[in-house]
Amino acid sequence: MIKYIFVLHFFIFNLLCAEGTLIIGSKRFTESYILGEIIKEVAENTGEANIVFKPGLGNTGIIFAALQDGAIDLYPEYTGTIAQEFLKLPLDHKVDLETLNSKLHPLGIGADILFGFNNNYALAMHEDQARKLNIHRISDLILYPDLTLGFSPEFLKRADGWEELKKAYHLPQTDITSIDHSLGYEALKSKQIDLLDIYSTDPKIEKYNLVMLEDDLNFFPVYDAILLYRLDVPQKFPKTWKALQSLAGSVSNDDMIIMNVKAELVGENFKRIAHHFLSKSLNSFPKEVPFWEHLKELGLWNLIAQHLFLVFGSLIPAILVGIPLGILATLSFSARHFILNFVGVIHTIPSLAFFAVLIPLLHKIGVVPALIALFFYALYPIVRNTYTGLSDIQKPLRESAIVLGLPLLSRLKLVEIPLASRTILAGIKTAAVMNVGMATIAALIGAGGLGELIVTGLALNNNELLLYGAIPACLLAILVQLGFDLLDYWLVPKGLK
Numbered sequence: 356m357i358k359y360i361f362v363l364h365f366f367i368f369n370l371l372c373a374e375g376t377l378i379i380g381s382k383r384f385t386e387s388y389i390l391g392e393i394i395k396e397v398a399e400n401t402g403e404a405n406i407v408f409k410p411g412l413g414n415t416g417i418i419f420a421a422l423q424d425g426a427i428d429l430y431p432e433y434t435g436t437i438a439q440e441f442l443k444l445p446l447d448h449k450v451d452l453e454t455l456n457s458k459l460h461p462l463g464i465g466a467d468i469l470f471g472f473n474n475n476y477a478l479a480m481h482e483d484q485a486r487k488l489n490i491h492r493i494s495d496l497i498l499y500p501d502l503t504l505g506f507s508p509e510f511l512k513r514a515d516g517w518e519e520l521k522k523a524y525h526l527p528q529t530d531i532t533s534i535d536h537s538l539g540y541e542a543l544k545s546k547q548i549d550l551l552d553i554y555s556t557d558p559k560i561e562k563y564n565l566v567m568l569e570d571d572l573n574f575f576p577v578y579d580a581i582l583l584y585r586l587d588v589p590q591k592f593p594k595t596w597k598a599l600q601s602l603a604g605s606v607s608n609d610d611m612i613i614m615n616v617k618a619e620l621v622g623e624n625f626k627r628i629a630h631h632f633l634s635k636s637l638n639s640f641p642k643e644v645p646f647w648e649h650l651k652e653l654g655l656w657n658l659i660a661q662h663l664f665l666v667f668g669s670l671i672p673a674i675l676v677g678i679p680l681g682i683l684a685t686l687s688f689s690a691r692h693f694i695l696n697f698v699g700v701i702h703t704i705p706s707l708a709f710f711a712v713l714i715p716l717l718h719k720i721g722v723v724p725a726l727i728a729l730f731f732y733a734l735y736p737i738v739r740n741t742y743t744g745l746s747d748i749q750k751p752l753r754e755s756a757i758v759l760g761l762p763l764l765s766r767l768k769l770v771e772i773p774l775a776s777r778t779i780l781a782g783i784k785t786a787a788v789m790n791v792g793m794a795t796i797a798a799l800i801g802a803g804g805l806g807e808l809i810v811t812g813l814a815l816n817n818n819e820l821l822l823y824g825a826i827p828a829c830l831l832a833i834l835v836q837l838g839f840d841l842l843d844y845w846l847v848p849k850g851l852k
Contacts, residue, residue: 377404377592380418380430383411383799383814384536385618386474386556386611390431390580392629397602403594409801410625411810412720414509415440417711417800422583423462424718426801429584433474435576437466437583439515446515450576463586470580471604472611475555476515477575479565481543492569493524496550500527505548507536515576517552523574537814556608558616580606606632619815624653653808653820659827662804665722665794666835669729670787677734677786678779681741682767694738702735706793710800725794725802732793733786740782744775776846784839791832795824805831 377398381391388410395408409427412418419441421427434455438444442458455466478493485491488499496502510516511533520526532548539551540559553560553567560567582599589596614632617623680698684691706728713724748771761769772779798806805824812821 375404376407377429377588377595378407378409378427380409380412380421380427380801382415382418382430383413383810385558385615385815386554386580387431388625388811388814389611389614389618389628390470390606392625393602393606393632394429394431394582394599396626396629396633397598398592398595401595401598404592409721411798411807411814412801413707413711413799417714417720419583420714421720421801422464422585424715425585426714426718426720428588429582431470432466432581432583433578434466434581435475435515435578437581438576440513443514446519446574446576459583460586465584465586466581467584468582468600468603470582470602470606472556472606472608473577473579474611475575475578476510477553477555477567477570479543479551479553479560479567480549482564482566484549485566485568490568491566492571493520493526493574494571495568496526496528497524501530502528502549503530503532503547504528504550505532505534505539505542506552507539508533510552515574520574523572535813556611556615558612558619562620580611619817622817622819653823655808655823655827658803658805658807658824659831661802662791662794662806662828662831665725665729665797665802665804666787666790666831669726670733670783670790673730673733673737673786674783676730677737677782678741680734681738681779682745684738684742685745686763691742695742698731698735698738701731706732706796707799710797714800721801722803724800725797729790729793729797733790736782736785736789737779738782740778740785741775744778744782745771747778748774777843780839780843780846784836784843787835787839788832791828791835795828 379391379395379398381387391408391410395406398404399406409421412421412427412430415436418427418430422430434450437455437459438450439446442455444450444454444458452466452469459466478496480490488495490496490499504517506517511518511531517531521528532542534542534548536552539548539553540563542548543551543565544563551565553565555567559565582602610632614628617628618625677698680694684694709728709731710724713727714720717724717727794802794804795806795809798804798810805828808824809821809828810824812818812824
């Protein structure tokens with residue numbers, strides 16, 4: 356049964372992503388969301404292709420793997436990131452389009468359409484502290500080894516990040532805190548950290564009175580915004596590609612800062628920001644949107660439907676597989692240890708790591724790897740509770756069924772499973788509620804659902820948007836719990852209640 360469900364889903368997914376579909380991706384930070392929406396609107400206006408937008412696809416590694424595997428067709432990136440993260444070029448290597456494309460083409464990928472602005476990495480400190488310590492340049496930090504540094508996880512690991520920066524400037528600091536980029540500003544404001552990695556187009560630089568330290572050794576490469584695409588896109592969608600080329604040089608640094616301000620400080624919708632930019636009305640004042648209209652803009656009802664599909668699309672196969680596995684574990688001593696250990700080990704794998712591993716294995720992002728991961732996570736409580744419920748049946752009851760001459764299947768159907776039904780249902784209920792929460796993480800690989808709002812809210816440090824996703828997810832968990840309580844009432848024999 357599980358095989359047929361996944362085959363059906365693959366068929367639906369491939370139907371949606373057929374020959375005439377262009378899949379656009381974006382990373383999980385404000386600027387990438389906005390550029391993705393701009394690309395989407397330009398592509399949609401040509402009417403040549405069915406456009407699918409996959410926003411907030413985790414970090415650089417995940418989205419580039421998705422592009423390589425054909426799970427997406429294009430997304431906005433930066434020249435410095437391409438050179439350092441993907442091509443591993445030396446930091447002092449000159450980066451131009453010709454060089455990038457000579458290295459990317461063997462991978463089936465091209466780089467084109469420079470948007471017109473650059474968003475460089477920089478280090479920032481609060482203005483008051485910078486003045487007090489007389490720090491203006493990165494090299495000045497060598498005099499203050501006790502400073503607490505707060506860097507995003509990606510900056511800590513990048514080839515053009517902290518480790519190489521530390522070597523280049525001979526910096527002595529050892530108190531390093533890993534913190535999400537969007538939360539770093541608040542940590543700096545509350546003096547939990549002294550220094551933060553930022554992007555030069557961040558709108559919060561002025562809001563939080565930060566000073567960007569001069570990169571006096573010119574360590575950081577140039578990060579010009581550019582479009583990364585699969586090489587077959589211009590041939591498959593010539594009209595759309597021609598329209599996208601009109602974006603070259605169209606976005607200035609000031610334009611990008613204004614758009615980032617609108618998203619992060621004003622709270623305007625990404626889609627409206629992109630539309631205002633393309634309609635040359637970027638400086639228009641955002642109108643107050645009624646609450647229900649705002650929910651509609653966010654696509655809340657569609658996200659709830661996606662979330663329910665993720666939960667029950669993985670739970671039903673897990674029930675159909677998990678209960679038989681629990682029964683087999685009860686009947687066979689040799690199979691028991693393998694089954695229980697297997698589902699136990701799978702359950703301990705960190706969810707995001709599991710999602711990320713499935714992308715290169717399946718050559719897909721989105722719903723398919725999310726369903727498979729959620730299916731395996733749901734197995735553990737179902738298998739374990741089925742095994743426990745059947746094993747705990749009192750020996751006289753089990754022997755009575757044998758004395759009556761009932762064959763194995765009849766004993767299971769008429770005696771043992773009804774007696775274990777409360778425990779089995781408790782395992783299914785646990786799996787369902789757990790999957791409601793786990794499905795929110797699947798948004799990081801483009802699976803949609805309520806996690807999309809939570810991920811975007813975290814990226815923007817926007818508590819309101821975060822709650823738009825978190826509260827419905829909590830309510831869904833409660834409703835699922837109540838639903839299974841009703842099932843418990845209807846299905847469990849009265850004598851066991």
